[in-house]
Amino acid sequence: MIRAKLAPRALAAAVAAGCPAAALAESGWSQLNMPVGVTDISRKIYDLHMTIFWVCVAIAVVVFGAMIWSIFAYRKSKGAIPDATLVHNTKVEFIWTVVPVFILIAMAVPAARVLVEIEDTTKTELAIKVTGFQWGWNYDYLDQGVSYYSRLDRKSDAARELLSGVDPNTVPHYLLNVDHPLVVPVDTKVRVLITGADVIHSWWVPAFGVKKDAIPGFVNEAWFKVDADKPGLYRGQCAELCGRDHGFMPIVVDVRSKADFAAWLKEKAAEQKQAAAAPAQRRAPAAAPAVSPPDPGAAPASPAESTPAVVASAARSTAS
Numbered sequence: 604m605i606r607a608k609l610a611p612r613a614l615a616a617a618v619a620a621g622c623p624a625a626a627l628a629e630s631g632w633s634q635l636n637m638p639v640g641v642t643d644i645s646r647k648i649y650d651l652h653m654t655i656f657w658v659c660v661a662i663a664v665v666v667f668g669a670m671i672w673s674i675f676a677y678r679k680s681k682g683a684i685p686d687a688t689l690v691h692n693t694k695v696e697f698i699w700t701v702v703p704v705f706i707l708i709a710m711a712v713p714a715a716r717v718l719v720e721i722e723d724t725t726k727t728e729l730a731i732k733v734t735g736f737q738w739g740w741n742y743d744y745l746d747q748g749v750s751y752y753s754r755l756d757r758k759s760d761a762a763r764e765l766l767s768g769v770d771p772n773t774v775p776h777y778l779l780n781v782d783h784p785l786v787v788p789v790d791t792k793v794r795v796l797i798t799g800a801d802v803i804h805s806w807w808v809p810a811f812g813v814k815k816d817a818i819p820g821f822v823n824e825a826w827f828k829v830d831a832d833k834p835g836l837y838r839g840q841c842a843e844l845c846g847r848d849h850g851f852m853p854i855v856v857d858v859r860s861k862a863d864f865a866a867w868l869k870e871k872a873a874e875q876k877q878a879a880a881a882p883a884q885r886r887a888p889a890a891a892p893a894v895s896p897p898d899p900g901a902a903p904a905s906p907a908e909s910t911p912a913v914v915a916s917a918a919r920s921t922a923s
């Protein structure tokens with residue numbers, strides 16, 4: 604009885620804690636399975652997952668079926684006598700070795716095919732460096748001169764404080780919203796170069812089928828290409844336990860039409876160019892302002908936000 608009452612609550616809590624909002628919108632059995640996603644790769648991963656799942660179901664039915672049937676058909680009460688002279692049978696052993704080998708090969712072929720495709724970062728149209736920080740993400744649009752920091756939105760941040768007095772249920776997308784989402788265009792092969800600045804994080808957006816560790820000193824790469832008819836907001840989270848505020852560094856990707864994205868990028872680049880030039884002009888009004896692409900440790904788009912450098916130094920002081 605107690606279990607019956609607790610189960611839906613536990614499931615709801617697990618879903619609220621771990622699943623992106625897209626999954627929350629769905630209900631029923633679909634919540635128990637992985638999302639199909641909005642990219643070609645995510646659909647291929649889903650199909651592969653379902654293929655392997657049904658292979659496992661078929662194996663389970665055959666193995667457990669034979670086992671249960673044997674237990675019932677040859678039970679002691681029916682007068683079954685154990686065969687004490689059982690010796691190994693080379694033919695049977697050969698069969699139960701060869702059959703699983705073929706099953707594994709049959710599963711490895713489609714799995715390898717999808718894996719090769721996941722790793723194929725050639726012919727990408729846009730490259731973005733993603734740097735994980737304690738606790739947020741920095742996005743660098745390589746070659747476009749746009750770089751900014753993305754962190755938990757202020758409303759969630761205020762509500763999560765102990766004794767904040769704010770009911771989290773009143774906060775839209777509680778703990779799954781950010782101040783500055785990653786903006787990308789639809790129908791464009793986007794390559795993400797993922798690294799970490801302090802500890803290991805993991806950039807995970809289930810709807811794209813992308814989950815890559817952000818490791819300091821290494822650059823991991825992944826790519827996604829969102830379907831042309833699927834612009835929208837897609838949510839993810841850090842998927843590597845990275846410290847105290849690991850649960851408070853969500854990811855939001857704002858997928859826009861190509862025209863919208865181009866306009867946004869132009870505006871953002873101009874804004875950042877102006878911000879970078881302003882202090883230089885104040886220092887040396889006669890000299891031409893030297894504008895260089897912002898480096899990942901530099902100030903983010905909004906000066907009000909915590910800079911990666913500040914966050915990193917705060918992390919160091921916390922750790923020491």
Ligand SMILES: [Cu+2]
Nearest residue numbers: 841843845849
């Ligand atoms: Cu984390």
